[in-house]
Amino acid sequence: MTDLRHHGDVDAGPGLVDFAVNVRGTGPPRWLRDRLVTALDTIGRYPSAADDRAAREAVAARHGRSPDEVLVLAGAAEGFALLPSLAPKLAAIVHPSFTEPEVALRQAGVPVRRVVLPEYRLDPALVPDAADLVVVGNPTNPTSTLHPAATVRALARPGRLLVVDEAFMDAVPGEVESLAGTRSPDVVVLRSLTKTWALPGLRAGYALGAPTVLARLAAARPHWPVGTIQLAAVTACAEPPAVAEAEKAAQEIAEHRDALAASLARLPGVEVTLPAAGPFLLLRVREGERVRQALRRRGIAVRRGDTFPGLTSDHLRVAVRDPETCELLIAALAAEVRS
Numbered sequence: 001m002t003d004l005r006h007h008g009d010v011d012a013g014p015g016l017v018d019f020a021v022n023v024r025g026t027g028p029p030r031w032l033r034d035r036l037v038t039a040l041d042t043i044g045r046y047p048s049a050a051d052d053r054a055a056r057e058a059v060a061a062r063h064g065r066s067p068d069e070v071l072v073l074a075g076a077a078e079g080f081a082l083l084p085s086l087a088p089k090l091a092a093i094v095h096p097s098f099t100e101p102e103v104a105l106r107q108a109g110v111p112v113r114r115v116v117l118p119e120y121r122l123d124p125a126l127v128p129d130a131a132d133l134v135v136v137g138n139p140t141n142p143t144s145t146l147h148p149a150a151t152v153r154a155l156a157r158p159g160r161l162l163v164v165d166e167a168f169m170d171a172v173p174g175e176v177e178s179l180a181g182t183r184s185p186d187v188v189v190l191r192s193l194t195k196t197w198a199l200p201g202l203r204a205g206y207a208l209g210a211p212t213v214l215a216r217l218a219a220a221r222p223h224w225p226v227g228t229i230q231l232a233a234v235t236a237c238a239e240p241p242a243v244a245e246a247e248k249a250a251q252e253i254a255e256h257r258d259a260l261a262a263s264l265a266r267l268p269g270v271e272v273t274l275p276a277a278g279p280f281l282l283l284r285v286r287e288g289e290r291v292r293q294a295l296r297r298r299g300i301a302v303r304r305g306d307t308f309p310g311l312t313s314d315h316l317r318v319a320v321r322d323p324e325t326c327e328l329l330i331a332a333l334a335a336e337v338r339s
């Protein structure tokens with residue numbers, strides 16, 4: 001059994017150039033940090049309904065939804081942890097993908113069926129008819145595949161809830177193929193502030209869905225599940241200037257990713273999964289574990305692929321960095337990969 005709880009932060013380490021963790025930069029921009037610091041002045045009181053309302057209103061305006069269709073979360077990961085509250089009879093998880101949904105459901109005793117996609121292409125017919133919960137990532141970690149919105153949408157039906165993990169959608173220019181603005185009783189979209197805003201330590205995200213579904217998800221939460229600083233972050237990152245900044249960053253990442261993909265694809269023995277839409281690339285090389293260890297000795301951390309269902313130790317995931325940093329990875333792979 002692979003370690004489903006392995007994540008890129010374990011592959012990164014002191015002194016290593018980090019291509020393992022898919023977070024943009026090392027911390028939030030100055031203006032956002034300032035907003036969080038200002039929010040510190042309010043932590044002498046409990047988070048209020050007004051704080052929560054402000055966050056939900058900002059998110060609702062960003063996605064063309066209403067505030068009662070927004071549930072603020074302590075990261076998208078909390079959204080996965082809440083899924084067992086829906087008491088699904090059979091959950092289908094589309095793989096390869098982020099493993100926390102499967103962990104949360106299995107730990108709660110929910111039967112899970114893995115749907116491993118051939119060539120990472122989404123085919124709704126592969127999902128067992130009996131599944132009353134389906135979880136899919138879009139764009140998908142670790143393949144960087146962006147599924148068409150219509151195909152994703154086709155996974156939902158009355159009596160089955162579709163959960164779309166859009167933790168990386170804000171890194172896709174124009175957020176094309178997002179279902180965040182789609183109003184449906186059968187669809188919940190999870191979003192994260194972690195990646196684009198470099199806030200992994202804060203734990204902030206949200207769910208978008210029908211109010212009745214969100215109420216069921218939230219039923220067993222403790223009181224005050226999300227702190228004032230997290231709520232302030234959610235509000236700030238949903239405001240129009242932040243959305244415009246994220247869009248600009250998404251365009252830059254896309255340029256850097258395409259350049260990195262082209263350089264890596266030219267290396268004999270390196271197979272790049274294309275098309276790619278996320279801020280990371282999935283590679284396949286021979287003797288992947290040897291290559292990964294050799295890269296570490298050269299001071300470069302990449303994410304191992306073998307803990308993702310459907311992948312092997314020959315799969316490596318690399319984050320997209322600025323072109324200068326990417327040169328280090330390209331040179332190291334050129335030296336270590338044998339065709």
Ligand SMILES: Cc1ncc(COP(=O)(O)O)c(C=O)c1O
Pocket residue numbers: 074075076077078098137140141165167168191192193194200203204205
């Ligand atoms: C695809 C995907 N979804 C969700 C998460 C969790 O996001 P958050 O930090 O908002 O809990 C991650 C984190 O690595 C991820 O890669």
